[in-house]
Amino acid sequence: MSLRHAVLGLLSEHPASGYDLMKLFESSLSNVWPATQSQVYGELGKLSAAGLLTVSAEGPRGRKEYAVTAAGRAELRHWLVETEPERVRRSETLLRVFFLGLLTPDEATAFLAVEATRAAQEAAALRELEPTVDPGANALSVHGRLALEYGLRLAALQEEWARWAAGQIAAAQEAAS
Amino acid sequence: MSLRHAVLGLLSEHPASGYDLMKLFESSLSNVWPATQSQVYGELGKLSAAGLLTVSAEGPRGRKEYAVTAAGRAELRHWLVETEPERVRRSETLLRVFFLGLLTPDEATAFLAVEATRAAQEAAALRELEPTVDPGANALSVHGRLALEYGLRLAALQEEWARWAAGQIAAAQEAAS
DNA sequence: AGCCTACCTTCCACCCTTGACAGGTCAACG
DNA sequence: CGTTGACCTGTCAAGGGTGGAAGGTAGGCT
Numbered sequence: 573m574s575l576r577h578a579v580l581g582l583l584s585e586h587p588a589s590g591y592d593l594m595k596l597f598e599s600s601l602s603n604v605w606p607a608t609q610s611q612v613y614g615e616l617g618k619l620s621a622a623g624l625l626t627v628s629a630e631g632p633r634g635r636k637e638y639a640v641t642a643a644g645r646a647e648l649r650h651w652l653v654e655t656e657p658e659r660v661r662r663s664e665t666l667l668r669v670f671f672l673g674l675l676t677p678d679e680a681t682a683f684l685a686v687e688a689t690r691a692a693q694e695a696a697a698l699r700e701l702e703p704t705v706d707p708g709a710n711a712l713s714v715h716g717r718l719a720l721e722y723g724l725r726l727a728a729l730q731e732e733w734a735r736w737a738a739g740q741i742a743a744a745q746e747a748a749s
Numbered sequence: 750m751s752l753r754h755a756v757l758g759l760l761s762e763h764p765a766s767g768y769d770l771m772k773l774f775e776s777s778l779s780n781v782w783p784a785t786q787s788q789v790y791g792e793l794g795k796l797s798a799a800g801l802l803t804v805s806a807e808g809p810r811g812r813k814e815y816a817v818t819a820a821g822r823a824e825l826r827h828w829l830v831e832t833e834p835e836r837v838r839r840s841e842t843l844l845r846v847f848f849l850g851l852l853t854p855d856e857a858t859a860f861l862a863v864e865a866t867r868a869a870q871e872a873a874a875l876r877e878l879e880p881t882v883d884p885g886a887n888a889l890s891v892h893g894r895l896a897l898e899y900g901l902r903l904a905a906l907q908e909e910w911a912r913w914a915a916g917q918i919a920a921a922q923e924a925a926s
Numbered sequence: 927a928g929c930c931t932a933c934c935t936t937c938c939a940c941c942c943t944t945g946a947c948a949g950g951t952c953a954a955c956g
Numbered sequence: 957c958g959t960t961g962a963c964c965t966g967t968c969a970a971g972g973g974t975g976g977a978a979g980g981t982a983g984g985c986t
Binding site: 574577578581584600601603604605606648649652653657658659660661662663664665666667668669670671672673674675679683714715716717718719721722725726729732733736737740744 | 751754755758761777778780781782783825826829830834835836837838839840841842843844845846847848849850851852856860891892893894895896898899902903906909910913914917921
Binding site: 573575606607608610611632633634 | 941942943944945946950951952953
């Protein structure tokens with residue numbers, strides 16, 4: 573349901589083709605809302621059928637450039653201001669944590685260790701992304717920095733938590749013996 | 750794809766009916782992996798057809814109690830030890846953050862303020878859940894505590910981040926004027 | 927005895943997401 | 957001139973998640 577708004581939002585900066593949008597998704601937005609190409613093209617079709625987008629230009633290879641209409645901007649604004657974001661937290665990792673008791677303590681701590689290093693790697697990857705986000709570039713990147721910071725903090729949290737949890741398991745093991 | 754493992758995991762503690770499972774989901778697991786009743790019953794059917802579960806007892810109102818088979822335990826273990834958890838981070842809130850530039854600074858900070866109070870409320874709700882998780886009760890609750898701690902830390906992170914982000918926007922606004 | 931509530935299962939229709947496939951065109955380089 | 961690679965759009969099947977509706981039974985309370 574939010575993909576449509578992601579597309580509207582990206583196009584509100586400047587008109588683009590489906591192909592362009594895919595690149596935008598891959599570069600910046602993929603971390604918060606991944607999308608496949610079939611989804612993007614499908615959504616462009618639906619949005620223009622609904623009058624929220626128009627084909628603003630046609631290029632070389634059948635390229636169609638879409639631009640947001642007034643109705644599209646209104647919808648985007650409506651979404652941002654008057655609707656509540658849906659928060660479904662579904663974490664396969666945490667689901668596994670619930671069942672860690674089915675493993676031996678060693679296996680469980682190993683799992684958490686993997687989790688910790690993974691979080692560290694992700695933090696490193698995000699830090700490499702940091703200079704990419706040029707402060708003055710466009711309005712999107714300004715707020716992209718905020719999202720990036722969130723990602724960094726989250727990765728740090730995950731690493732610390734995983735280490736702490738491994739410690740908890742080790743402590744419980746000692747208490748039992 | 751993980752719902753099947755959530756069901757297997759819950760049943761590995763003790764046998765239960767679909768109705769029982771729904772209550773378990775609502776009480777503990779819903780925070781990390783929500784499920785609807787249609788999903789649960791469907792999954793029970795598929796799992797017993799696949800031989801990972803058996804009907805261990807039949808009760809009053811057509812109640813069927815399912816128990817994990819040896820194959821089911823093997824599958825559960827396989828999932829825990831030999832497969833990688835899927836990590837798709839899809840956050841509608843962060844998606845909106847990317848497009849906060851379409852709002853006035855005041856509207857944007859208001860959005861973040863809502864986010865901060867929401868995180869605080871969630872933390873409070875989780876803290877109320879804390880005594881529910883009895884340390885010695887069952888193997889599941891031991892690790893449930895770990896998941897709960899994660900939730901608490903995450904909520905704290907979200908609140909702090911939202912306040913920080915609001916500050917960033919205010920600072921940018923001042924710099925511009 | 928009768929009713930209400932909790933118990934308990936099952937089916938269906940819709941949407942989003944994924945992944946794969948299909949197909950076509952322009953530009954540049956050797 | 958021919959091939960390669962980047963560009964560009966589109967369709968389809970399958971699967972998971974959501975929400976709602978339907979339908980029926982046991983136990984307890986008045």
